Amino acid sequence: xxxxxxxxxxxxxxxxxxxxxxxxxxxxxxxxxxxxxxxxxxxxxxxxxxxxxxxxxxxxxxxxxxxxxxxxxxxxxxxxxxxxxxxxxxxxxxxxxxxxxxxxxxxxxxxxxxxxxxxxxxxxxxxxxxxxxxxxxxxxxxxxxxxxxxxxxxxxxxxxxxxxxxxxxxxxxxxxxxxxxxxxxxxxxxxxxxxxxxxxxxxxxxxxxxxxxxxxxxxxxxxxxxxxxxxxxxxxxxxxxxxxxxxxxxxxxxxxxxxxxxxxx
Numbered sequence: 138x139x140x141x142x143x144x145x146x147x148x149x150x151x152x153x154x155x156x157x158x159x160x161x162x163x164x165x166x167x168x169x170x171x172x173x174x175x176x177x178x179x180x181x182x183x184x185x186x187x188x189x190x191x192x193x194x195x196x197x198x199x200x201x202x203x204x205x206x207x208x209x210x211x212x213x214x215x216x217x218x219x220x221x222x223x224x225x226x227x228x229x230x231x232x233x234x235x236x237x238x239x240x241x242x243x244x245x246x247x248x249x250x251x252x253x254x255x256x257x258x259x260x261x262x263x264x265x266x267x268x269x270x271x272x273x274x275x276x277x278x279x280x281x282x283x284x285x286x287x288x289x290x291x292x293x294x295x296x297x298x299x300x301x302x303x304x305x306x307x308x309x310x311x312x313x314x315x316x317x318x319x320x321x322x323x324x325x326x327x328x329x330x331x332x333x334x335x336x337x338x339x340x341x342x343x344x345x346x347x348x349x350x351x352x353x354x355x356x357x358x359x360x361x362x363x364x365x366x367x368x369x370x371x372x373x374x375x376x377x378x379x380x381x382x383x384x385x386x387x388x389x390x391x392x393x394x395x396x397x398x399x400x401x402x
Contacts (some may be wrong), residue, residue, distance in 0.1 A: 165201045170194070173399035178211055181304060181327055182348025182369040183377055184389040185213040185227065195229075205247075206232040215389065216253055216268055218379055219295050224255020224268075233274075243278040249287075251294070264333035266297035272304075281311045293329065296337075296344060301330035321352040321365075337376060346371040346390060354397075361399045368392035 178191035195209030233247020371390030
């Protein structure tokens with residue numbers, strides 16, 4: 138898959154810039170970078186790369202007050218379904234505020250912009266829009282469990298007039314210190330709203346679905362190896378099914394195993 142020069146620059150910079158701390162013990166400002174390779178880029182259970190690998194990386198800034206901001210990128214391939222060309226990059230920008238309270242509780246609120254640069258048709262198909270998406274989110278956690286709600290502000294991942302679309306997720310992460318292993322479990326529900334979503338529902342190609350994931354990871358001297366199984370109840374031959382060049386169909390929401398390798402600096 139041909140990758141954007143912008144993504145290549147992002148990954149090279151991530152490799153070159155180490156984490157920076159402004160003070161030795163309790164830094165007020167922290168900048169870190171990360172890089173990763175996954176066998177299949179899944180987002181909310183849906184493959185963004187048609188079952189193929191992805192190279193990913195980004196930067197994060199954190200302030201002692203709890204404020205944070207970041208930039209993250211990955212190659213993708215699903216935009217061809219919107220008629221876009223030269224669109225093989227997802228570039229996300231985000232900012233928020235997080236902290237803790239009452240001992241074991243935590244919170245996280247913020248804004249996330251998904252950017253998909255590329256050349257789109259001058260006239261999109263009925264119900265379709267450019268993939269760029271804006272979301273606000275809020276999460277509350279207790280020890281190793283967290284509940285998060287994300288709310289779309291307008292067009293959502295290629296569906297136009299979809300303001301109010303939401304994603305609710307429950308995540309659990311439990312570390313087994315003696316083994317150096319972290320176990321994870323996830324359930325999410327993506328619910329599309331708006332006239333275009335209603336039209337898809339009426340046509341039997343609903344964009345609304347649920348996803349599930351079980352995962353395990355282990356840290357090897359700063360390199361984290363992960364293995365996960367993810368599946369969805371997205372309708373086969375529906376909104377998340379694409380037709381390949383040879384006429385065969387590929388279900389982007391089918392159950393699959395994903396292997397990952399990540400490194401933070």
